[in-house]
Amino acid sequence: MAELQTLSDTAQVVIDPVAEADLAWIEALDAQITGRPKPDYWRRLFEGARSEPGRSFFLVARNGSGRVGFIAGEIRAWEFGSEPCGWIFAIGVDPDNRLRSVGTQLFDAVCDRFRQAGVTKVRTMIAREAQLILSFFRAHGMMAGPFVELEKDLDE
Amino acid sequence: MKLQLATRHALFAILELASEPERQLSAAEIAEKYDLSTNHLAKVLRTLGRAGLVEASRGVGGGYRFCGNAKRLNLLDIVQLFEPIWPIGQGMSEPGDRTRKGQALRRVLGEIEEATRATLSSITVDTMLKIARRIPDAPAEDMIRRAAALR
Ligand SMILES: CC(C)(COP(=O)(O)OP(=O)(O)OC[C@H]1O[C@@H](n2cnc3c(N)ncnc32)[C@H](O)[C@@H]1OP(=O)(O)O)[C@@H](O)C(=O)NCCC(=O)NCCS
Numbered sequence: 140m141a142e143l144q145t146l147s148d149t150a151q152v153v154i155d156p157v158a159e160a161d162l163a164w165i166e167a168l169d170a171q172i173t174g175r176p177k178p179d180y181w182r183r184l185f186e187g188a189r190s191e192p193g194r195s196f197f198l199v200a201r202n203g204s205g206r207v208g209f210i211a212g213e214i215r216a217w218e219f220g221s222e223p224c225g226w227i228f229a230i231g232v233d234p235d236n237r238l239r240s241v242g243t244q245l246f247d248a249v250c251d252r253f254r255q256a257g258v259t260k261v262r263t264m265i266a267r268e269a270q271l272i273l274s275f276f277r278a279h280g281m282m283a284g285p286f287v288e289l290e291k292d293l294d295e
Numbered sequence: 296m297k298l299q300l301a302t303r304h305a306l307f308a309i310l311e312l313a314s315e316p317e318r319q320l321s322a323a324e325i326a327e328k329y330d331l332s333t334n335h336l337a338k339v340l341r342t343l344g345r346a347g348l349v350e351a352s353r354g355v356g357g358g359y360r361f362c363g364n365a366k367r368l369n370l371l372d373i374v375q376l377f378e379p380i381w382p383i384g385q386g387m388s389e390p391g392d393r394t395r396k397g398q399a400l401r402r403v404l405g406e407i408e409e410a411t412r413a414t415l416s417s418i419t420v421d422t423m424l425k426i427a428r429r430i431p432d433a434p435a436e437d438m439i440r441r442a443a444a445l446r
Contacts, residue, residue, distance in 0.1 A: 267409055267410070267412075268413070273416075273417035274369070277417045277422045278419065278421070278425075280425065280426075280429070282426075
């Protein structure tokens with residue numbers, strides 16, 4: 140991807156761990172994207188990343204004028220026999236700052252942290268109809284993994 | 296999953312042309328590389344031309360050029376020009392469908408179709424070219440390269 144992008148297309152961002160003051164912005168962006176505010180969820184992620192900084196990562200991208208995106212992931216091990224691997228479970232980029240590699244820089248940043256923690260694989264789970272975000276992860280070389288996600292209604 | 300022959304012709308043509316968008320190639324050149332029928336490929340290229348994905352240039356040495364957007368055109372867009380990949384529950388009804396077991400079978404097959412659609416629609420031509428570049432070793436291409444070096 141980088142080879143096809145001119146430098147001016149790429150947003151200059153700094154990527155840091157999420158601070159408490161970032162939570163309201165992340166919650167608002169996520170609510171704008173998904174239509175469902177979930178403040179408790181974001182706070183739990185924040186607290187998890189603060190208490191286990193080598194395993195759980197919650198990062199925000201900032202440019203000169205403010206925040207432009209976030210990503211959350213953690214290292215999980217041995218669920219159904221799976222070797223330790225990095226999981227990404229949330230990403231969001233401010234709609235006015237999309238297609239300028241903010242998502243890519245967040246993805247690279249969380250993958251770097253996974254590598255530093257010693258894992259060699261990154262995984263995620265996306266709704267089938269979420270074509271934009273699926274295309275994004277595909278563009279980064281992700282393919283279907285060896286696990287199948289199953290579910291059922293509990294009252295069936 | 297097996298794709299129809301026309302679909303495979305189309306995918307190879309698009310991928311080959313999109314891998315070097317400035318270059319023009321004739322149907323015969325693409326057909327030779329992928330071991331396809333030139334006649335069949337010429338027909339497929341006309342369909343791709345009507346869909347605005349390739350452009351034919353006239354005159355001696357004329358050939359085809361990719362003119363789509365490789366970062367937005369996905370595999371499902373191409374496949375669906377040649378064969379239907381139905382969204383869940385929208386395919387043609389088949390004998391037995393109105394029974395319980397028929398419905399159960401539809402559900403299971405629908406699961407597979409949904410996964411197929413999600414896979415094809417999330418892989419753009421650009422992503423596909425990246426996947427191809429990561430494949431370490433392709434005997435046919437090595438042969439073509441060696442033959443070209445000898446010419
Ligand atoms: C997916 C998302 C994170 C991408 O962020 P971004 O900063 O725009 O991504 P990038 O600019 O780094 O794009 C990287 C690649 O992804 C792919 N991509 C991104 N947007 C795309 C689109 N609209 N269509 C097709 N591919 C796309 C492209 O291959 C792109 O490469 P390119 O820039 O060379 O074309 C962003 O669109 C987003 O936040 N979407 C909503 C996410 C969501 O639903 N989250 C739910 C809560 S978890």
